[in-house]
Amino acid sequence: MTRPAEIEVLRAGALTTVQDLGRPGWAHLGVPRSGALDPTALRLANRLVGNPEQAAGLEITLTGCTLRLTQAATVAITGAEVAVRAGDRPGDTGRPLTVPAGTVLRVGPARRGVRSWLAVAGGIDVSPVLGSRATDTLAGLGPPVLRDGDRLPLGVPLAQPAPVDVTVGPPPASELRLTVRLGPRDDWFTPGALDLLFGTAYTVSPVSNRVGARLAGAALPRAVAGELPSEGIVLGAVQVPADGQPLIFLADHPTTGGYPVIGVVTDVTPLAQARPGTTVRFHGPQR
Template sequence: MIEVLAPGPYATVQDLGRPGYAHLGVPRSGAADAAGLRLANRLVGNHEGSAGLELTFGGARLRFVTGAWIAITGAPCPLTASETCAHGMRVPFWMPPGAELGIGTPASGLRTYVAVRGGIDVEPVLGSRSTDSLSGLGPAPLRAGTTLPVGDTGSLAAICVDQVPPPPPSPPVLRVLRGPRDDWFAGDAPAGLCARPYEVSQDSNRVGVRLRGTTLTWARQGELPSEGVVTGAVQVPPSGQPIVFLADHPPTGGYPVIGVVLAADLPIAAQARPGDGLSFRLVGH
């Protein structure tokens, strides 16, 4: 059992989401930086899709009512423990019964993941334990006093330290494929999208990364009928300022999509914080 003493600015339970319900208007949701959650789970011997905690801008304090092996990945944060124990980012470590862990503010990045051996065992909704900030499905965002059950560990593999992937490039670059609605824009708008960096807006959230920078001008009048969109779609509203859809994006959109970010680069978008620069690079044909 884990007790949340302080959740930080915004903290939720996340696994790899609930795919397959877009036709019912249900977003996939799940960890915004799925690679970060997968790594944390592997480090403690969990299945990659086990539920963990997603912290936005750190600031959390957790008490481990029973002892637990945990791992913390994603945006790097300073850690403090009430008990003497070895701890650090991207390595498994033991929290004794009753110990408290403080997770500070990340020096870079935005979202930090806490995996506990056995996984967070809240009740699943439509096959997932993820909190969906858009539809409200799943457990409520964490508050002070929230208690979280931990799953059984008896059938899990032994813990082994995984190879940690290299950090993303600086400044961050998102590889993007053209289309499917790049014909809605004046000139060579995909090249314009990639011409210079954008700045991440403070209005960004788990639905999408909102950007400020080069204006992408529509070449058509009227509205585009709503159509299905995928995670990573770069949608451009009438303002001409692009939005990169993240885990809680709606299943459909009414604005043209100029391109789609490669799935491998979505963790970079998920870790972009307000004020960061973010660039695009066209790939494919």
């Protein structure tokens, strides 16, 4: 009997997870959406190998990973600038790559950016949880973070790879400009805090992760003292803990929080490739 196609994880790297487009619609049960930090990059990788855009792939963080495919398959890698090798043969990001059975596929460390997304024809066929195969690193839903020696089943390819030579994504920016809509708790902060938020630069902290991007810079002074009862948190919420340093919530954010949210970033995708030390500036409506 023919064994099902699998990916064997030889080296998992710093943080490699299974991700798809997430599990929306469960916030009322305390379950965030999760999913790829850059959904556009995952969609592109899936299109390149002929998968539906919602197929599960791998999100690979910073240090790369090493894999072996038990059967021949087409893969594609998007996102960060990395070196790719299938056995002794170099590959390119942003284009389909045919990998023979048993070949070792190496995704090197990110030279620019932080994260890469790897799609395999047929998709990663782990069991879905609440309609998604995404790993939620905060809630613990979905498959666990990958470890050396793990084996992941692959689905059956549904279409031919895309007939393209190469696709080129935007390079990671050295400075991010993020649009913020104020509220719901901007009135808990002084006017001076809003001047600092929109008028000074912050940097991405090394302790950032899939839950949130922690920033370092000018502390935002409060106008209202005391505690805030826990309330709903959405993707992109800019929460301000007691130390006054903003925290931007990302894909694996909690669904409630007790610190005031001064505003919400309208698009957090650029933070997927923001290395520690990257400059972040906020802009928003006239005040």
